[in-house]
Amino acid sequence: MLKCIKVEMPKKRCVVNSNNKNKIPYVYYATKYYRNEKGASITERISIGKKDEGTGMLIPNDNFFDIYDCEVNVVVKGVKQNVEK
Numbered sequence: 418m419l420k421c422i423k424v425e426m427p428k429k430r431c432v433v434n435s436n437n438k439n440k441i442p443y444v445y446y447a448t449k450y451y452r453n454e455k456g457a458s459i460t461e462r463i464s465i466g467k468k469d470e471g472t473g474m475l476i477p478n479d480n481f482f483d484i485y486d487c488e489v490n491v492v493v494k495g496v497k498q499n500v501e502k
Contacts, residue, residue, distance in 0.1 A: 423474040433468055442468040446484055
C-alpha cells in the first residue's frame, strides 16, 4: 500500500468500519448481500483500504485497483524515463 496516494471515497457498496482495537477506519467493498436461514442480514466484503481522517479520502490497497480496474502512475523524482519518438 502506498500511503502517499489518496483517491476519492467510492459512493456505492462501501462500508467504513473502525471496530478494531486501534480505531483505524478501514474501508470495505461489499461483494454480496443475503439473508441466512435465521433471517439475519449477511454482507460479504473485502478490504479496499483505509480512510484518511484528515481529508476523508481513501488510501487504497491492491484490492481497490483490482475491483475498480484502474491504475495509478507514480512519478519518482530523479528517475529518468525513456521517451520514444
